[in-house]
Amino acid sequence: MASHSAISPHEAADRLAIRELIDAYAHCADRRDAKGQMALFTSDTRFLVFMDATAAEPTQELHGRVSLAPVFDNLNTYETTTHFNGQSTVSLDGDRATAESYCLAHHLSVDGDGQRSLMIASIRYLDEFVKQDRGWLFAERRLMVDWTETRPSVA
Numbered sequence: 001m002a003s004h005s006a007i008s009p010h011e012a013a014d015r016l017a018i019r020e021l022i023d024a025y026a027h028c029a030d031r032r033d034a035k036g037q038m039a040l041f042t043s044d045t046r047f048l049v050f051m052d053a054t055a056a057e058p059t060q061e062l063h064g065r066v067s068l069a070p071v072f073d074n075l076n077t078y079e080t081t082t083h084f085n086g087q088s089t090v091s092l093d094g095d096r097a098t099a100e101s102y103c104l105a106h107h108l109s110v111d112g113d114g115q116r117s118l119m120i121a122s123i124r125y126l127d128e129f130v131k132q133d134r135g136w137l138f139a140e141r142r143l144m145v146d147w148t149e150t151r152p153s154v155a
Contacts, residue, residue: 011092017136018090018129022101025138026083034072041065042130046140053124053144079116082106095131096139100124108153118153122146 007015021040028037041047043065048058062068075081088101107119126142 014092014097014131014136015090018097018099019088021129021136021138022088022099022125022127023085026085026103029072029075029083030081032076034069034075037072038065038068041068041138041141042132045138047071048140048142050142050144053146058142077109079108079110081108097129097131097136099127099129101127116153116155117150119148119150121148 025037025040028034028040044063045065045068047062047068049060049071051059060071062071082105084104084106086102086104088099090097090099101124103123103125105121105123107121109117109119111117122145124144124146126144127138128140129136130139131137
């Protein structure tokens, strides 16, 4: 854990901007704003999904901002989602940064018979960021699924 007896206004602004980027990702996901979500990434980004966080290789690996569209559009298969961001740790190094952040992602499905089910995923994001002209962006995002639970849901 980092010790911060005092930080510069510049560092505080960078840390806030990175946290806002992390939160913007969740907000765009829940609002089904795939274009907005894609805009949070560098053009040459890498996005890796580990459906099993203990696996050595990703389940899915995408390269480039444009390749993210189908992944983000997949959220439309759910009736609604809520991504609740928890703690995060950020390490700054000039115009680059890394972070680990936690998220509980709730995905509500309704089948053709009106049966509702709720899938909850405990996710950790391992991120690399870069600061460009328009601010901080994701250069790489590793989505690590620690566990999931699916259960019936009532209205």
